[in-house]
Amino acid sequence: MSDITSQSLFELTSNIKEKKLSSEEITKVFIDRAVKSKKLNVYVTDNFEKAIDQSKKFDSNPNFDLKLPGIPIAVKDLFCTNGVRTTAGSKILNNFVPTYESTVTQNLWSQGAILLGKLNCDEFAMGSSNETSFFGNVQNPVGENLVPGGSSGGSSAAVAANLTPVTIGTDTGGSIRQPASFTGTVGLKPTYGSCSRYGIVAFASSLDQAGPMTKNVRDCSMLLEVISSFDQKDSTSIDYKRNCYSKELSKDIKGKKIGIPKEYRVDNMPDEIEQLWKNGISYAKDCGAEIIDISLPHTNYALPTYYIVAPAEASSNLARYDGVKYGFRSPGQNLIEMYEKTRSEGFGDEVKRRIMIGTYVLSSGYYDAYYLKAQKVRQLIKKDFDDAFSKVDAILTPSTPSSAFKIGEKTNDPVSMYLNDIFTVPINLAGLPGISIPAGKDKNNYPLGLQVIGKPFDEQNILNISYALEDKINFKNDISDWWLSE
Amino acid sequence: MSIDLKTVKHISKLARISIDDEKANKLKGDLNNIFEFIEKLNELNTDNVQALTSIAETTLRFRKDEIKSENIREKILKNSPEENKDFFVVPKVVE
Numbered sequence: 001m002s003d004i005t006s007q008s009l010f011e012l013t014s015n016i017k018e019k020k021l022s023s024e025e026i027t028k029v030f031i032d033r034a035v036k037s038k039k040l041n042v043y044v045t046d047n048f049e050k051a052i053d054q055s056k057k058f059d060s061n062p063n064f065d066l067k068l069p070g071i072p073i074a075v076k077d078l079f080c081t082n083g084v085r086t087t088a089g090s091k092i093l094n095n096f097v098p099t100y101e102s103t104v105t106q107n108l109w110s111q112g113a114i115l116l117g118k119l120n121c122d123e124f125a126m127g128s129s130n131e132t133s134f135f136g137n138v139q140n141p142v143g144e145n146l147v148p149g150g151s152s153g154g155s156s157a158a159v160a161a162n163l164t165p166v167t168i169g170t171d172t173g174g175s176i177r178q179p180a181s182f183t184g185t186v187g188l189k190p191t192y193g194s195c196s197r198y199g200i201v202a203f204a205s206s207l208d209q210a211g212p213m214t215k216n217v218r219d220c221s222m223l224l225e226v227i228s229s230f231d232q233k234d235s236t237s238i239d240y241k242r243n244c245y246s247k248e249l250s251k252d253i254k255g256k257k258i259g260i261p262k263e264y265r266v267d268n269m270p271d272e273i274e275q276l277w278k279n280g281i282s283y284a285k286d287c288g289a290e291i292i293d294i295s296l297p298h299t300n301y302a303l304p305t306y307y308i309v310a311p312a313e314a315s316s317n318l319a320r321y322d323g324v325k326y327g328f329r330s331p332g333q334n335l336i337e338m339y340e341k342t343r344s345e346g347f348g349d350e351v352k353r354r355i356m357i358g359t360y361v362l363s364s365g366y367y368d369a370y371y372l373k374a375q376k377v378r379q380l381i382k383k384d385f386d387d388a389f390s391k392v393d394a395i396l397t398p399s400t401p402s403s404a405f406k407i408g409e410k411t412n413d414p415v416s417m418y419l420n421d422i423f424t425v426p427i428n429l430a431g432l433p434g435i436s437i438p439a440g441k442d443k444n445n446y447p448l449g450l451q452v453i454g455k456p457f458d459e460q461n462i463l464n465i466s467y468a469l470e471d472k473i474n475f476k477n478d479i480s481d482w483w484l485s486e
Numbered sequence: 487m488s489i490d491l492k493t494v495k496h497i498s499k500l501a502r503i504s505i506d507d508e509k510a511n512k513l514k515g516d517l518n519n520i521f522e523f524i525e526k527l528n529e530l531n532t533d534n535v536q537a538l539t540s541i542a543e544t545t546l547r548f549r550k551d552e553i554k555s556e557n558i559r560e561k562i563l564k565n566s567p568e569e570n571k572d573f574f575v576v577p578k579v580v581e
Contacts, residue, residue: 095565096565097564097565099558099561099562099564099565100561192541192542193542193544206540206541232547232549235546235547236540236542236544238542238544298530300526301526301527301529301530303523304523304524304525304526304527305527307520307523307524308524308527315501322502323567324566324567324574324576325562325565325566325574326565326566326567327565327567328567329567329568331577332577333577334577334578334579335576335577335579336502337504337577338576338577339502340502340503340504341504343501343502343503343504344503344504344505347503352501352503352505352513353513353516353517353520355501355503356494356497356498356501356503356513356517357517357520359497359500359501360489360493360497360517363497363500370524372537373527373528373532374527375537375538375539376532376535376536376537376538377527377530377532377535378537378538379535379536379537379538380530380532380535382538382541414516414519414520415519415520415523418520418523429541430541431541431542
């Protein structure tokens with residue numbers, strides 16, 4: 001049997017069901033490795049003691065019919081966990097202990113999973129490098145001083161470093177797919193309305209979705225099957241029949257029409273990414289898919305649209321952090337001063353920047369010029385995809401315009417940081433499902449990802465295409481464990 | 487168009503985030519860079535485009551208007567920065 005921490009979710013669940021491994025054994029091995037992996041800074045809060053108790057409890061009365069039987073899982077610190085501190089990577093929630101559980105995490109525990117701890121992320125999920133976290137940056141296990149991507153950077157690093165079998169992240173503009181691409185892992189953003197947003201710290205409510213982050217496509221299908229559910233507590237949750245994604249997973253994609261959008265060939269894109277894309281196209285052809293050139297003419301307007309819509313929603317959502325009912329409070333002479341000091345000291349620079357952008361675009365006299373304009377362009381972006389999907393079943397693009405960059409390289413230039421999400425943002429604006437799978441490496445041996453985009457609620461199709469491509473690509477991450485301490 | 491220091495201070499007031507002059511100047515630069523990037527949208531004529539208001543074309547659901555009597559006062563107050571028995575405490579508001 002291979003080393004426990006490097007096993008896939010599929011292998012671990014099989015080994016538990018066949019009684020070759022116990023939940024306690026698995027849980028302890030992951031905790032041991034986490035203790036030796038402090039250098040990566042993936043954990044904000046651990047739940048190790050309780051996790052061991054729960055694993056013993058599972059073993060004493062195991063239920064092997066569950067989909068995640070006794071499997072320890074760490075989750076992004078954006079999901080509210082009952083009784084376990086939830087910070088969203090922010091000072092303002094440094095002491096916040098939820099008294100309720102997010103629906104998505106509840107779905108994990110209901111299927112037998114055990115909480116290992118809460119994973120680092122950009123503050124309020126605003127960032128593409130995990131450098132905006134109040135709890136410090138995360139190291140990418142792929143190489144020292146590299147960012148793991150963001151905002152689900154602790155999550156992507158934890159999966160790549162074998163610190164959790166799988167995890168869940170959230171994706172507002174690429175926060176699952178970009179870090180997956182940077183760490184050689186798989187990340188899927190479901191269709192808007194597929195996974196409940198109840199109990200997830202809100203960033204931009206019309207864009208936020210939770211999704212699985214895993215070592216491979218099969219694990220991704222298994223986890224999506226657990227977390228996707230209709231939920232009365234989220235007014236935008238959609239009631240539809242969800243597939244049994246893992247059971248229906250198939251490499252047969254013969255005859256599938258895959259679109260290649262010409263607008264994703266951006267200026268200054270490294271040749272390696274162009275080549276990666278070409279390889280992906282030829283693998284898809286080898287699998288019997290039909291390749292069709294398509295156009296998504298408003299692609300270039302997606303990022304400017306996003307940087308109006310997302311900050312506008314964020315400025316409204318983050319108005320609740322006022323130091324009155326929960327979270328950090330800085331005292332003031334009067335109520336207004338208390339608000340202003342609390343928010344000034346409690347939020348980091350990137351969050352303040354976005355609140356300011358959002359406040360400005362929603363302010364009197366500017367609403368039509370910015371917010372309304374952006375909502376109109378968003379309609380055009382969505383229509384581009386509607387038109388494309390009348391001709392094709394899925395779309396194949398690179399996940400990111402570059403591989404992982406160095407820590408500190410882009411922190412002083414917000415716009416260059418924002419450009420990281422150029423290929424992922426349009427998918428959120430249109431509410432579509434998208435998955436990033438590892439597809440190759442650049443000259444530095446850093447992973448690069450390909451993105452498969454699907455029609456609304458067609459997760460099964462993009463999983464199947466990814467499953468077929470994964471088989472052809474045969475990606476190996478070969479991470480050296482350079483960060484381990486004794 | 488460009489955002490001046492006075493506007494930055496005005497936005498910070500609206501957003502209830504106090505900032506000093508040094509931070510305000512830095513923010514002025516950042517915001518102008520970001521808005522320069524956003525201005526790209528003006529290339530597009532959107533006169534006849536309906537604004538997108540909801541990505542999932544669903545109507546909001548109704549639920550029964552029922553009292554769910556659950557005593558959650560303690561839960562609600564659990565994370566409060568300052569409390570006095572059953573209330574949140576804030577600086578004096580009424581003179």
